[in-house]
Amino acid sequence: MGQVHNGHRWRKLVTELCPPGSWCEIEECWAPSREIQYGLRPRHPLGPSLDHIVEVWQGGAEYDPRNLRPSHLRCNVIKSNQLRAAARADAVQPRRQGRARAAAMGTSGRRRRSSVALD
Ligand SMILES: [Zn+2]
Known part of the structure; x- marks a missing residue:
């Protein structure tokens, strides 16, 4: 099933289960305040979202209110990223790839001009 929750059914659940106020x-809430912010642009990191207590990919029910709780969008994303990373680390080896990729990006393109101009 899709991981992108933007259907009508999902939005309705968000309105019902994560109303203003x-x-x-999420225990680790990474936002400055646990209060969820309303009236911001859609998909703002501090805006409303529903966290799956048991992630769908771990067998949790996608649309069951008992498996859902209010969260900041950002906290929801961070939490599921961390869980995925942990699951991946368990399955494979310690994570090295992220760094290698970041380093490669840092050195690619855009740099050439800084040396002395040829003439
Ligand atoms: Zn939060």
């Missing part, structure tokens, strides 16, 4: 229930 909700607080982020």
Whole structure:
């Protein structure tokens, strides 16, 4: 099933389960305040979202209110990224790739001009 929750059914759940005045229930909440912000642009990191207590890819129910709790969008994303990374680290070897890729990006392109102009 798709991981991108933007259908009508999902939006309705968000409105019902994460109404204005909700607080982020993710234990590690990474936002400055647990209060969820409303009226911001769509998909703002501090805006409303629903966290799957058991992630869908770990067998949690996607649309079951008992498996959902209010959260900041950003906290939701961070949490699922961390869980995925942990799952990957378990499955494979310690994570090295991220760094290698970042280093490669840093050195690619755009740099050439800085040396002395040829003449
Ligand atoms: Zn949060």
